[in-house]
Amino acid sequence: MTRREWLNSLLTSPVKKAMPILSFPSIGLMGITVKELIEDSSLQAKGMKLIADRVDSAAAVSMMDLSVEAEAFGSEIRISDDEVPTVIGSIVDDEEQAEALQVPQVGAGRTGRYIEAIEKACQLITDRPVFAGVIGPFSLAGRLMDVTNALVNCYTEPDMVHIVMKKTTAFLISYIKAYKERTGAAGVVIAEPLTGLLSPAMAEEFSEPYVKELVDAVQDDNFLVIYHNCGDNTIQMIDSILRTGCAAYHFGNSIDMHEMLTHIPTDIVTMGNVDPATQFRNGTPDSIREETLRIMGACCNQFPNFVISSGCDIPPASGWDNIDAFFGAVEEFYKQ
Numbered sequence: 001m002t003r004r005e006w007l008n009s010l011l012t013s014p015v016k017k018a019m020p021i022l023s024f025p026s027i028g029l030m031g032i033t034v035k036e037l038i039e040d041s042s043l044q045a046k047g048m049k050l051i052a053d054r055v056d057s058a059a060a061v062s063m064m065d066l067s068v069e070a071e072a073f074g075s076e077i078r079i080s081d082d083e084v085p086t087v088i089g090s091i092v093d094d095e096e097q098a099e100a101l102q103v104p105q106v107g108a109g110r111t112g113r114y115i116e117a118i119e120k121a122c123q124l125i126t127d128r129p130v131f132a133g134v135i136g137p138f139s140l141a142g143r144l145m146d147v148t149n150a151l152v153n154c155y156t157e158p159d160m161v162h163i164v165m166k167k168t169t170a171f172l173i174s175y176i177k178a179y180k181e182r183t184g185a186a187g188v189v190i191a192e193p194l195t196g197l198l199s200p201a202m203a204e205e206f207s208e209p210y211v212k213e214l215v216d217a218v219q220d221d222n223f224l225v226i227y228h229n230c231g232d233n234t235i236q237m238i239d240s241i242l243r244t245g246c247a248a249y250h251f252g253n254s255i256d257m258h259e260m261l262t263h264i265p266t267d268i269v270t271m272g273n274v275d276p277a278t279q280f281r282n283g284t285p286d287s288i289r290e291e292t293l294r295i296m297g298a299c300c301n302q303f304p305n306f307v308i309s310s311g312c313d314i315p316p317a318s319g320w321d322n323i324d325a326f327f328g329a330v331e332e333f334y335k336q
Contacts, residue, residue: 003186004221006129007247010058011269011305015334017056018327019271020309021133021189021228021250023063024084024316025323026051033081034316038065041113045120052125055327059129062118064191064228064313066135069168069175070143072109073101082317090146098163101144103171106178115178122184129186131226132179133313136192137210140168147194154202161206169210173217180223187224189250190214193312196231196252203237211244219247226250226271230312238263253278253311257295261303271309274326280310280318285325292329300333 001009010016026047027037037043044063052060067077067085076088092098106112118132135143141164142150153161172190179185195207211227219225227244230252234241238260241249248269251260257273264270274280274295279288292308299306308330314323 002221003129003224004247006186007224007269010307011267016300016307017058018308018330019058019061020274020326021061021064021313022051022055022057022310022323023048023061023133023313025314025318025320027082027316028318028320029054034083034085035079035081037063038068038079038085038110039113041117041120044114044117045124048117048121048130049124052128055323056331057128057327058307059131059186060121060125061131061189062114062121062133064133064189065114066139066143066191068110068114069135069140069171072104072111072171073144074104075143084313084316087143090144090149092145092160092164093149095157095160095163098160101164101167103167106171106174111175115182118179118185119183130184132183132185132188134172134176134179134188134190136190136195136207136227137165137169137172137214138198138207139192139194140172141165142194144168150194151197154198154206158205165206165210169213173214176214176218180218185223187219187226187247189226189228190246191228193228193230193252195237196229196234198233198237200233200237200240203233204240208240208243211246215245219245224248228312230254235260235263242268250309251311257306258298258302261299261306264305266303266305269305269307270303271307273309273311276310276312276314276318280322280326281315283322285321288322288325289329289332292326293333296330296333
């Protein structure tokens with residue numbers, strides 16, 4: 001079965017397994033810190049395997065560490081024991097620095113380690129597809145320029161932004177090709193949340209063509225790109241998002257999932273959007289059960305292309321009672 005056929009089987013199945021972005025909480029199963037996890041490819045693969053053994057998911061999705069690619073470019077990052085790593089400051093503040101920015105080799109920083117982790121995970125997990133996680137080109141540019149500055153620069157310094165975008169896209173194509181050629185992964189989940197803060201017109205200029213270039217370079221029947229955007233404006237820019245040509249789409253909890261689905265053809269798998277912070281991290285088993293059933297009740301019967309998921313990467317310190325309750329609610333819904 002090709003990966004495209006797997007996706008089509010998910011689309012046509014009357015009972016759809018959940019597909020949350022669930023990897024960081026493996027630290028709770030292994031008794032380790034986030035710092036230990038991101039520094040060890042074997043621990044990352046082991047964590048993904050432990051999760052796959054515990055939950056009945058459609059696929060195993062790696063952690064969404066949106067600092068690793070910026071670090072490869074030279075950004076400074078902050079690492080803590082129980083939070084996702086973050087980028088500090090900026091390394092591109094003007095057009096001269098944009099022109100001088102060097103595109104790193106695949107393997108720089110932790111990128112080689114993350115490729116190794118997915119290769120090992122694919123050897124351990126054989127009962128479902130394995131997806132790597134990468135950042136999107138505009139969201140990466142935002143981390144290199146500082147998020148706020150990047151949004152302003154789209155208006156005041158568009159040429160500079162395009163210079164950086166060409167470099168982030170070139171790197172990401174090479175990085176994703178390494179996952180495709182070396183690991184056995186079914187594809188990548190590409191996180192482009194910063195685009196969700198742009199106007200639709202700006203998204204068309206600064207994100208859409210670069211994501212499409214990336215998709216055209218790496219996607220085929222055996223390697224899929226799933227687009228993730230948890231921004232507030234995704235419904236307004238959905239036409240632009242769909243033109244990227246990704247195999248499937250994943251949206252965050254800041255939007256109404258039912259409304260979003262009315263804008264998407266029913267032959268395109270679309271996922272979301274249980275709140276990762278309010279529910280998975282800070283909720284209770286009862287609250288996450290209720291919210292999961294609410295979203296599925298609003299979406300599943302009317303939209304056969306909907307797959308329940310988290311709204312974004314499930315935070316590292318999320319309790320397994322809550323995660324188990326999410327999967328329990330999915331099973332409960334389909335038994336009704």
